[in-house]
Structures are given as C-alpha cells and as structure tokens.
Amino acid sequence: MSLNTFGHLFRVTTWGESHGPALGATVDGCPPGIAIDEAAIQVWLDRRKPGQSRYTTQRREADEVEILSGVFDGRTTGTPIQLMIRNTDQRSKDYGDIAEKFRPGHADITYWQKYGIRDYRGGGRSSARETAARVAAGGVARAALAALLPELRITGYMVAMGPHAIDRTRFDADEIGRNPFWSPDAEAAEAWADYLDELRKSGDSVGALVEVTVAGCPPGLGAPVYGKLDTDLAAAMMSINAVKGVEIGEGMAAATLTGSRNADEIAMGPNGPIFASNHAGGILGGISTGQDIVVRFAVKPTSSILTPRRTITRSGEETEIVTKGRHDPCVGIRAVPVAEAMAACVVLDHLLLDRAQTGGCRGPVGSA
Numbered sequence: 408m409s410l411n412t413f414g415h416l417f418r419v420t421t422w423g424e425s426h427g428p429a430l431g432a433t434v435d436g437c438p439p440g441i442a443i444d445e446a447a448i449q450v451w452l453d454r455r456k457p458g459q460s461r462y463t464t465q466r467r468e469a470d471e472v473e474i475l476s477g478v479f480d481g482r483t484t485g486t487p488i489q490l491m492i493r494n495t496d497q498r499s500k501d502y503g504d505i506a507e508k509f510r511p512g513h514a515d516i517t518y519w520q521k522y523g524i525r526d527y528r529g530g531g532r533s534s535a536r537e538t539a540a541r542v543a544a545g546g547v548a549r550a551a552l553a554a555l556l557p558e559l560r561i562t563g564y565m566v567a568m569g570p571h572a573i574d575r576t577r578f579d580a581d582e583i584g585r586n587p588f589w590s591p592d593a594e595a596a597e598a599w600a601d602y603l604d605e606l607r608k609s610g611d612s613v614g615a616l617v618e619v620t621v622a623g624c625p626p627g628l629g630a631p632v633y634g635k636l637d638t639d640l641a642a643a644m645m646s647i648n649a650v651k652g653v654e655i656g657e658g659m660a661a662a663t664l665t666g667s668r669n670a671d672e673i674a675m676g677p678n679g680p681i682f683a684s685n686h687a688g689g690i691l692g693g694i695s696t697g698q699d700i701v702v703r704f705a706v707k708p709t710s711s712i713l714t715p716r717r718t719i720t721r722s723g724e725e726t727e728i729v730t731k732g733r734h735d736p737c738v739g740i741r742a743v744p745v746a747e748a749m750a751a752c753v754v755l756d757h758l759l760l761d762r763a764q765t766g767g768c769r770g771p772v773g774s775a
Contacts, residue, residue: 656688
C-alpha cells in the first residue's frame with residue numbers, strides 16, 4: 408500500500424493499524440531548533456483519545472506518544488522525527504463475526520477488492536485509530552508554528568450534529584473546551600447530548616459538520632495554480648476518515664450568492680488592506696489574504712452500528728450484519744482535534760514553501 412505520506416517540505420508519513428502493537432508517524436522536514444518534548448505533543452493527543460465521555464468509543468487507550476528520533480536536548484535536530492503510540496486496549500475478538508462479511512458504509516469491501524486481503528480487526532489501516540498519528544504529527548507542526556508564527560491560532564469546533572446546528576449568534580469561543588462536543592454554543596451542546604443519548608441507546612449513529620478557523624495567518628501562503636493553499640487544506644480534510652465534503656469560506660453556499668454579495672470589498676486600513684467580509688474564507692487565488700482561514704467539512708455517520716444491515720460475504724452470499732465492539736456514535740466529535748492537526752501541518756508546510764520560494768518577499772500595499 409503506497410501513498411501514506413502527505414505534505415511537500417513538511418512531510419508526514421503515518422503507519423500502523425487499529426489492532427496492531429503500535430501506530431505512529433514519521434515527520435520529515437521540521438526545522439531544527441524547535442523546542443519540543445513528549446509532553447508538548449501529548450496535550451493534543453489527550454484531546455483526541457477515546458473513552459473520555461459516553462459520547463465516544465469506550466476503547467481505553469492512553470495514547471501516550473514516544474519520540475524515538477529527531478529530537479535532542481528538547482529541540483528538533485532537523486532530521487526525521489519518529490513518533491510512536493502503542494495500542495494497549497485492542498479487542499480483536501469483537502470482530503470475529505465479520506471476518507467473512509463486509510460492513511455497509513465501511514472500507515471493508517473496497518480494501519478487499521483492491522488488495523485481496525484486509526485486516527478485519529477494527530478496519531486495520533482504514534480505522535479512525537490511524538488519526539492518533541496525525542494528531543501527534545500535528546503537535547510537532549504546532550510547536551514549529553508557535554516559534555515561527557506566534558500569533559497564529561488554530562481552533563476547531565462542531566457546528567452541527569445531524570440536523571441540529573449551532574446558533575451563531577450564541578457563538579462563544581470559550582465554550583468550545585467546556586463540553587464534550589467542542590461546541591461554541593452551550594445550548595446546542597445540551598440538545599446534542601440528549602439527541603446522541605437516544606441514538607446511542609438505539610444502536611444508531613449520526614454525522615456532523617466540523618469547522619476549523621486559522622487566525623493570524625499572514626498573507627501570501629499558497630501558490631497558483633497547483634499549489635493552492637485551499638487545495639491542500641481541502642485534500643487534508645478530505646483524507647480524514649468518514650469525511651465526505653469540504654468547504655472553504657462560503658463554500659457551496661457561494662453558488663446562491665450574486666457577485667456583488669460574494670466579493671469581499673477591500674479598504675485601506677492603518678496597517679494595510681482590510682476586508683468588509685470574508686466569503687472567500689481567507690484565501691483568494693489559492694493564496695492567503697491575511698484574514699481568518701475558514702474550513703468546514705461534513706463527517707458521515709459511523710458505519711459500525713448495532714442496527715442490523717443487509718450485506719454480503721466474501722463468497723457472495725447475502726446475509727445480515729451487526730457490528731459489535733466499541734464505536735463512536737458520532738465520529739465528528741473526535742474529528743475536531745484531528746482537523747486542527749491537519750490544518751497545522753498544511754499551514755506549516757506552506758509557510759516553509761513560501762520561505763523557500765520568495766524568501767518572505769511581499770508586494771507593498773499603500774506605500775509609494
């Protein structure tokens with residue numbers, strides 16, 4: 408299986424399976440001299456790890472990261488950073504009943520059709536467990552961004568669960584970390600709790616909308632035509648398990664607007680250009696504008712559910728399947744820290760690309 412690496416200069420290769428002894432990431436291209444240790448990465452992994460509330464899988468994993476290379480005396484050396492997270496709470500027996508069956512909505516059938524072999528224990532490589540490695544790599548990217556762009560802030564949050572969306576007039580950034588749904592709307596979080604309890608008890612699952620905002624990103628990151636910042640952000644988000652759609656800024660809703668409404672008017676401010684709105688999501692022509700970058704994506708309902716579904720076996724026999732084990736009733740919850748990590752990796756990658764190409768040179772605005 409190839410194509411397990413993403414990024415251009417800041418490159419991340421993830422490895423490992425859901426029920427193997429360990430998983431992790433090899434991070435190449437991180438600048439030297441960045442202060443980092445396992446505790447700095449662990450803080451991000453702790454936000455993603457399972458079993459922290461009744462609304463996520465009850466698999467109990469400490470998700471403790473180990474740095475095996477690329478760091479000396481608490482600083483990156485510029486050489487590949489090897490990160491490892493051991494699996495400690497696998498229950499492979501939970502999947503014995505589906506060894507010969509394909510779970511509807513899951514990658515089982517496509518992995519089998521492509522490779523002629525699949526790890527049915529939790530989905531193997533297709534499991535969302537793989538995202539722990541991404542979050543670890545994102546911790547490295549965040550450390551580098553903190554040194555290179557100290558004003559930059561990456562914030563992820565859920566804006567909808569199933570048909571129930573937040574009220575943006577109640578948006579409170581401080582509320583995001585106070586509830587198990589990463590919701591900026593406290594009232595919506597309460598409603599989601601009741602809604603998800605009912606679904607969980609009935610053996611079903613639901614999808615979600617997740618939004619990530621990157622504040623403090625300087626203008627000039629990204630390049631036309633095939634090196635667009637939004638292209639790489641969209642690809643990064645789409646690569647997350649269960650994501651089925653990605654938007655930048657106004658996204659699909661831009662198709663309903665007129666040009667006069669959609670174009671973000673520009674004025675001259677005391678410190679440079681200012682925009683009257685942000686329908687573009689902070690990116691124009693694939694290049695950051697200096698406004699907040701806004702990325703939004705849809706996560707489908709978890710495919711592993713207790714509700715019986717019709718399927719077939721490897722030999723083509725029609726049957727029913729009920730997926731036992733421990734699964735997220737709304738996988739969008741734990742997708743939030745994963746999305747933040749992917750955004751960090753992409754922004755750092757493009758920062759390094761820009762420095763390599765332009766050396767930080769910028770066209771002056773407002774000066775003679």
